[in-house]
Amino acid sequence: MVEPANSYLLKLASIILSKFYLCVIIVQPTAAMASATITLLDEAQPQLKVSKISAVAPAIPTSRQRIFLSILDFWFLPFRNVQRLFFYRISAEDEYSLVVDRLRESLSSVLVYFYPLAGRIDNGESGRPAIDCNDDGVEFVEASIDMPFQLLERDGFERRPFFQTLVRVANPLLHQNYTPPVLSIQVTAFEGSGICIGTTLHHAIADGNSFWHFMKSWVECSRGLPVSKPPDHRRSIFIRENKGLASISLKAQEVSNDRFAGAKIFNFVPDDLQPEHGKPVGGSDPQNQEETAQNWVDPSDKLELVYSKFRFKKERIRDLKQRAGASSSFVAVTAQFWRCVMIARGVPPEEDVSFTVLVDLRGRVKPPLPSSYFGNCISVGVVKIKARKLVNEDISFAAGLIEEVINFCTTETYVNNMMEWLRSPDNGYPSFLSERGRYATNAVGSPRFPLYDIDYGWGKPLNVQLLSINGIGGMVLDPASDGGGSIVVSTRLPQHQMETLSELLFV
Known part of the structure; x- marks a missing residue:
């Protein structure tokens, strides 16, 4: 006989309060019981206990050297943290200690x-950002939390506020102090045979491809x-000799395709070659750039943002792909998502919307x-269009x-x-972000990244997620945990907009 939902709720609450997490609940799950679990997780404020913080250095001392950051690393200097969570049973x-x-x-x-990754970023005597490869080590945090792992499994590892405690640094905000470790690992033990490995990586050290290269090598x-x-550490490939700065401006140029x-499309144009129809988009004051970038990471209007993920089978x-005439799954999924997010946000018809x-x-x-190049090796492209044009056309237009901006950039x-352009100290991602407009969407991640191949010897992760989602309505594309060619897209929006988005995506 199935217990009533309220009886189940009381039982589950008593388990949590008494911390006897290994007790078996011999009832069949129902919608009401699932709702009770979600309510408990929403209201839960589990306590994290850090038992040890240490530094892990290379097993064999490496020769001390300074590796100057490349031009392409400069994109991400102001944004210190990229955070990911890996949940394992x-x-x-x-035993936790053996793990x-x-x-x-x-x-x-x-x-x-x-x-x-065992070094530190500093500006040195020359004032030029570099990695001091000093073997100071990766920060390694051992912790435990009074939360049953089974509850997370039953909840499908949906994003919860306490997930922020599962990484060493709570918020991936702008950070100009480069003395902390460039990589931090936190291993948190849950009650009931589950752990979470939380990683915090300084983005100036590595892009997504390099991060996953490191993770697979660690495995x-x-x-x-x-x-x-x-790994190939030849960052000097992207280091330009200091012959004086060329005069390059960031401009919005009309797409040539009728x-x-x-x-x-945003373009970097030498000042002596600027077309008349190119509209300058750079040059906003540094304070505005910093405020825009800060708002991108942590919206200043304090909207009640919720996180959701959508699976595209x-x-x-x-x-x-057939409807869009798209060359790749990435293009087809992001095109559908971009249109639907802008509709869900209710963007005024004459406002610009952008895609990065x-x-x-x-x-x-x-x-x-x-492919073994270790560092940032990324180009950033942006296209802008009026909202009415984007939403009134079909998916093939988006x-x-x-595809136009990918080919162009x-x-x-x-x-x-x-x-x-990046060589100028006044330029970089903050100034780039500040020109995209209020209704900006960005796509990060890739369905090709090996999220679920990170098996240290006790099985593949049950769930992997990027904790540091930035912007409102931005996309993170990941492969599904069970493979099969499905793509999971994560985003954050205000609750009512998220509900509208869920109705639009799969029409």
Whole structure:
């Protein structure tokens, strides 16, 4: 006989309060019971206890050196933290202390190859940002939390406020103090055979491809395997000689394709080659740039933002690609999401809406870089269009715009001028962000990243999520945990807009 929901709620509450988390609840789950679980998680304020903080250095001392940050690393200097959570179920045989020892020892081994992660960023005597490869180590935090892991599993690992405690630094805000560790690892034990590995990485050290390269190499060391793809640390490839700054401006230029009349793409143009129809978009004062960037990370209007994730199954993606005439699943899914987010946000018809995409350059620069290049190797592209134009056209219009900006921002001329523009201390991602407009959407992540291949030896993660989602209505694209070609998109919006979005996406 199934217990009434209120009886279940009382029982579950008593388990939490008494901390007898291993008691078995022998009832069948119902909608009411699931609601009770969610309510408890919403209201829960579990206490995190940090038992130890240490520094993990490379197992073999590395030669001390300074690696200057490349021009492409400069994009991300002001944004210190990229945070991710990995949730694992561990067996009773895998005691927490043994898991921690294995993680610490294998981390020490992999840092021999990824030694910049054990260093610190500073400006040195020259004032030029660099990684001081001093083997000071990765911050390693051991913690526990009075929350049953089974509740998170039952809740599908939906984002909860206390997730912020599962990483060392609570908020990924602007940060100009580069003395802290560039990488922090926090291993948190839950009640009931579950752990979370939280990572906090300074974005100026590595982009997404480099982060996942490091994680897969760490896994190899944990499993007693050699590092199959040693990293390439030649950041000097993107370091320009200081011959004086070229005069480059960031401008919004009309798209040449008549199909997209009225759309504008951000371009980096030498001042002596500026077309008459190019509208300057740079030059906003530094205070405005900082406020805009801060607002992008943590909206100043204090909207009650909620987080949700949407799964696009393989069959749905195939249908979207056909309707959009898209060349990739990424383009098809982001086109659908961009249109629907702008509709859900109720953007006025004559307002500009923008889409920002980050594109890997490793195989696109000349000569091409190996996939093992460790650092930031990203081009950033932005396209703007009037809201009415975006939402009144079908998905093929949005997909075409996204493909247009991807192709445009990966040309040799664009990349060279972008790097020249980044050399100026007044330029960078804050100034870039400040010009995108109020209704800006960005797409990060990739369904090709190996989120669910990070198996240290006790099984694949049950859930992986990017904790540091920025902007309102931004997208994080990940592969589904069970594979099969599905894509999961995470975002954050005010509650009523999220409800509208969920109704629009799969129509």
